[in-house]
Amino acid sequence: xxxxxxxxxxxxxxxxxxxxxxxxxxxxxxxxxxxxxxxxxxxxxxxxxxxxxxxxxxxxxxxxxxxxxxxxxxxxxxxxxxxxxxxxxxxxxxxxxxxxxxxxxxxxxxxxxxxxxxxxxxxxxxxxxxxxxxxxxxx
Amino acid sequence: xxxxxxxxxxxxxxxxxxxxxxxxxxxxxxxxxxxxxxxxxxxxxxxxxxxxxxxxxxxxxxxxxxxxxxxxxxxxxxxxxxxxxxxxxxxxxxxxxxxxxxxxxxxxxxxxxxxxxxxxxxxxxxxxxxxxxxxxxxx
Amino acid sequence: xxxxxxxxxxxxxxxxxxxxxxxxxxxxxxxxxxxxxxxxxxxxxxxxxxxxxxxxxxxxxxxxxxxxxxxxxxxxxxxxxxxxxxxxxxxxxxxxxxxxxxxxxxxxxxxxxxxxxxxxxxxxxxxxxxxxxxxxxxx
Numbered sequence: 532x533x534x535x536x537x538x539x540x541x542x543x544x545x546x547x548x549x550x551x552x553x554x555x556x557x558x559x560x561x562x563x564x565x566x567x568x569x570x571x572x573x574x575x576x577x578x579x580x581x582x583x584x585x586x587x588x589x590x591x592x593x594x595x596x597x598x599x600x601x602x603x604x605x606x607x608x609x610x611x612x613x614x615x616x617x618x619x620x621x622x623x624x625x626x627x628x629x630x631x632x633x634x635x636x637x638x639x640x641x642x643x644x645x646x647x648x649x650x651x652x653x654x655x656x657x658x659x660x661x662x663x664x665x666x667x668x669x670x
Numbered sequence: 671x672x673x674x675x676x677x678x679x680x681x682x683x684x685x686x687x688x689x690x691x692x693x694x695x696x697x698x699x700x701x702x703x704x705x706x707x708x709x710x711x712x713x714x715x716x717x718x719x720x721x722x723x724x725x726x727x728x729x730x731x732x733x734x735x736x737x738x739x740x741x742x743x744x745x746x747x748x749x750x751x752x753x754x755x756x757x758x759x760x761x762x763x764x765x766x767x768x769x770x771x772x773x774x775x776x777x778x779x780x781x782x783x784x785x786x787x788x789x790x791x792x793x794x795x796x797x798x799x800x801x802x803x804x805x806x807x808x809x
Numbered sequence: 810x811x812x813x814x815x816x817x818x819x820x821x822x823x824x825x826x827x828x829x830x831x832x833x834x835x836x837x838x839x840x841x842x843x844x845x846x847x848x849x850x851x852x853x854x855x856x857x858x859x860x861x862x863x864x865x866x867x868x869x870x871x872x873x874x875x876x877x878x879x880x881x882x883x884x885x886x887x888x889x890x891x892x893x894x895x896x897x898x899x900x901x902x903x904x905x906x907x908x909x910x911x912x913x914x915x916x917x918x919x920x921x922x923x924x925x926x927x928x929x930x931x932x933x934x935x936x937x938x939x940x941x942x943x944x945x946x947x948x
Contacts, residue, residue, distance in 0.1 A: 609728035748867035
């Protein structure tokens with residue numbers, strides 16, 4: 532059993548900024564020297580989430596539209612009343628998407644489809660410095 | 671490689687009852703004596719899910735509003751016709767949120783943000799005794 | 810620590826085809842000979858996702874209705890303009906549901922509820938041959 536844990540630092544623009552992390556996560560698997568196992572991807576913070584998507588500008592826009600349908604930015608949020616914040620929709624979107632993803636790998640390669648990229652979505656209403664933890668375990 | 675698996679028992683009120691489990695999950699990591707690894711959180715049953723959120727009453731209300739938008743309680747559900755149940759929306763919400771979450775830890779501490787708590791959401795239409803499995807593995 | 814990784818091959822019909830994989834995933838756990846650990850389920854491709862649900866025809870229909878509410882098939886998608894594809898809603902639904910699930914097991918049995926099945930949802934607009942990776946690790 533081997534292990535490697537690294538943190539990817541990412542400056543985002545917020546406002547459902549969707550960013551492709553696939554090559555950076557594959558690089559962690561490469562550095563681990565492991566042949567097979569799982570890579571856990573976890574974004575720290577409560578206004579961002581992770582998933583996979585075919586990463587191209589059309590779908591990035593389509594995902595933003597869907598999140599606007601699910602948790603509209605202009606809706607009223609109780610979170611605003613409490614803290615004077617403006618990012619209630621950011622929190623709701625992040626909780627629905629979820630902060631964690633687990634991707635298996637074999638022969639040292641993440642078992643993603645050709646058109647399937649690992650992305651972080653930052654829903655906050657300002658630019659943020661994000662930490663994405665990549666923990667690889669296997670043999 | 672070390673392991674610890676524990677089950678958290680929780681009496682919920684249902685109706686999108688969202689409960690903070692962070693300290694109980696950190697306590698499992700503490701008891702494991704492990705320094706780094708992953709904690710898998712899994713809720714048994716098909717009308718509850720797990721995610722992370724900034725746990726404060728405003729956002730808890732906002733999440734309920736969002737789930738009502740996605741799967742309204744008053745909509746018609748085929749599940750009701752089949753079983754005479756009234757919890758079709760509970761099942762749909764649970765499936766969309768998902769029952770599992772994986773959180774890495776380092777130096778014995780879950781790598782959560784300051785305002786990021788691990789929660790279970792019980793969507794059922796009655797009080798339930800829930801089992802949440804916490805499985806910690808690492809070194 | 811033991812390991813077993815297998816790939817389930819599945820011919821789907823697309824159009825939010827939801828299929829029960831529980832017995833096939835339990836069979837992988839059985840073949841591993843492991844008593845306790847975690848099973849990671851991951852679907853390759855960007856137009857399918859995994860979750861759990863009480864697998865009965867009513868709820869399968871209800872889930873399709875919910876996905877139609879979240880990402881309607883007839884909405885306009887930028888993805889179509891770019892590639893001439895017709896499956897923008899398939900991608901959006903898949904990204905929201907997520908491609909991975911982690912289920913713990915004890916005494917060689919997945920810790921699912923009685924009415925909780927592991928399913929893959931294929932959202933694409935045509936029949937597909939899907940690969941679902943099941944990676945079991947434990948002791």
